[in-house]
Amino acid sequence: MNNQTDIDIVVRYLEDPENELLKQQLNEWIQQDPGHLDIFLDMKAMWQGDPLPAPSAFDTAGKWEELDARLDQAAVPAVAAPVNTRVIKMNRRYWWAAAAVLVIAGTWTLMGPGGYKTFATAQTQDSLRLPDGSMLYLNANTRVRYARSFGKDNRIVKIDQGEAFFDVKPNETLPFIVNAPEVEVQVLGTAFNVKAANTGVKVFVQSGKVSAAYKGTEKKVILTPDMEASLKLHGSTIDTHVHKKNNNILAWKTRTLTFDEAPLNEVAEALEDFYHVQVHISNPQLADQKLLATFPNMALDEVLDIMRKTLRINITHKNDLVDIY
Amino acid sequence: MLQLSNDEIVKGIRSRNKNVFEAVFKQFAPSMYNIAVRYVKNEDDANDMVQDVFLNLWKGAENLDERAPINHYLARATVNTCLNRIKKEQRQEVYTREQMLQPIPTANSHSQLEHKELEAQYRHALEKLPDQCRRVFEMSRLKGLSPAEIADQLNISINTVYAHLTTALKRLRVDLINKS
Numbered sequence: 001m002n003n004q005t006d007i008d009i010v011v012r013y014l015e016d017p018e019n020e021l022l023k024q025q026l027n028e029w030i031q032q033d034p035g036h037l038d039i040f041l042d043m044k045a046m047w048q049g050d051p052l053p054a055p056s057a058f059d060t061a062g063k064w065e066e067l068d069a070r071l072d073q074a075a076v077p078a079v080a081a082p083v084n085t086r087v088i089k090m091n092r093r094y095w096w097a098a099a100a101v102l103v104i105a106g107t108w109t110l111m112g113p114g115g116y117k118t119f120a121t122a123q124t125q126d127s128l129r130l131p132d133g134s135m136l137y138l139n140a141n142t143r144v145r146y147a148r149s150f151g152k153d154n155r156i157v158k159i160d161q162g163e164a165f166f167d168v169k170p171n172e173t174l175p176f177i178v179n180a181p182e183v184e185v186q187v188l189g190t191a192f193n194v195k196a197a198n199t200g201v202k203v204f205v206q207s208g209k210v211s212a213a214y215k216g217t218e219k220k221v222i223l224t225p226d227m228e229a230s231l232k233l234h235g236s237t238i239d240t241h242v243h244k245k246n247n248n249i250l251a252w253k254t255r256t257l258t259f260d261e262a263p264l265n266e267v268a269e270a271l272e273d274f275y276h277v278q279v280h281i282s283n284p285q286l287a288d289q290k291l292l293a294t295f296p297n298m299a300l301d302e303v304l305d306i307m308r309k310t311l312r313i314n315i316t317h318k319n320d321l322v323d324i325y
Numbered sequence: 326m327l328q329l330s331n332d333e334i335v336k337g338i339r340s341r342n343k344n345v346f347e348a349v350f351k352q353f354a355p356s357m358y359n360i361a362v363r364y365v366k367n368e369d370d371a372n373d374m375v376q377d378v379f380l381n382l383w384k385g386a387e388n389l390d391e392r393a394p395i396n397h398y399l400a401r402a403t404v405n406t407c408l409n410r411i412k413k414e415q416r417q418e419v420y421t422r423e424q425m426l427q428p429i430p431t432a433n434s435h436s437q438l439e440h441k442e443l444e445a446q447y448r449h450a451l452e453k454l455p456d457q458c459r460r461v462f463e464m465s466r467l468k469g470l471s472p473a474e475i476a477d478q479l480n481i482s483i484n485t486v487y488a489h490l491t492t493a494l495k496r497l498r499v500d501l502i503n504k505s
Binding site for chain 2: 007008010011023034038041048051052057066068258
């Protein structure tokens with residue numbers, strides 16, 4: 001980084017217009033180049049929420065069409081509902097459901113072959129549209145299946161292994177059900193999200209209502225936004241926990257990790273999950289350190305570098321091992 | 326234009342409501358383009374940068390801070406994109422040098438006739454400005470004085486200079502767009 005004043009002075013000045021030093025830096029910057037004054041004037045008007053009219057060289061309608069098309073193609077981390085439907089049919093009561101389920105492989109018997117369609121991912125993520133119009137997003141190493149009659153007399157998706165995220169089309173006559181080992185998740189309303197670890201299944205609700213239950217029992221919990229339920233394998237109790245707004249449960253889809261004063265051990269856990277590495281904190285005194293940061297789609301080494309600098313800690317990264325000390 | 330509160334805008338963006346995106350784009354993209362093109366001095370790059378800012382907003386929509394005004398977010402994002410673009414170009418130094426040598430393409434993308442017409446329109450639009458406003462604008466554009474110098478000479482505050490320049494740009498752009 002050099003110390004030369006650059007375009008960011010404009011925003012720094014607008015954030016703090018009484019600051020004499022910034023004023024002076026701004027004036028100097030404006031004199032560096034004839035274009036700088038225009039930059040400042042446009043930015044200032046924009047900052048005040050009253051932007052200047054379009055310069056004649058900008059084709060607003062044409063550029064919007066271009067963007068519009070690109071938005072449709074953009075691989076959107078599907079936390080929100082698919083856009084078009086949501087925009088157009090906003091006032092109809094749509095029940096969006098979104099579920100991410102991560103389970104261990106194996107343990108669970110299927111209804112028998114032939115009647116099922118199976119989808120699996122290896123190293124990459126993928127998505128597919130179910131026959132009823134619901135969208136299904138698969139994390140890496142995930143296998144799901146559904147009956148050929150899906151959408152006609154049932155809406156049941158089974159997850160053999162991995163993690164998945166659902167955008168569910170509402171249909172009051174056919175409830176949407178996610179079958180995980182020992183646990184059944186059912187959509188009651190709007191949007192929810194399910195997660196399970198290798199000790200069991202975890203269900204996390206983003207918005208709306210969702211029920212999670214041990215199969216074949218009366219044990220059941222109804223979850224509302226920001227709530228997460230943990231259902232242990234071979235267990236019978238359901239623990240619930242309310243998460244704060246900034247959590248990393250959907251990071252695998254959004255590709256963004258967010259830490260809001262998160263303790264280092266929580267950060268370590270999130271990094272392990274997200275980057276598939278082992279993180280070890282060898283200096284126990286560091287566990288109290290808190291991190292405030294957002295890492296949008298960044299490589300692990302970049303993230304570690306930022307952590308080193310902001311927390312003034314030592315980190316080494318070799319193969320799949322990260323050591324913090 | 327859609328009149329939405331910042332709350333509605335942020336909610337709309339977070340749920341990837343395209344109508345809201347469109348309204349925000351149409352309101353702010355022209356200014357963002359103008360900022361970018363003056364900075365990188367290349368129309369194609371500037372257009373790309375505007376698209377990038379909105380694409381990134383779309384991709385990370387649910388992470389948008391609900392407390393901050395969307396125009397502040399866009400102003401910051403534009404600045405950051407500019408800085409990133411310049412850093413990238415510094416890595417590709419040869420390319421940069423060529424870019425910087427190019428005059429702003431608007432200057433030569435019109436034929437001479439068009440240029441003359443445009444200049445006539447520009448003068449006409451200029452004449453319609455209030456006196457003080459025109460004076461400030463001319464001191465800035467024709468004499469190349471800095472806002473601080475203009476403030477000094479006319480014995481007005483620098484913020485008044487900025488206000489005059491903003492008004493001038495606003496009216497000139499409206500006039501020129503309506504005619505072209």
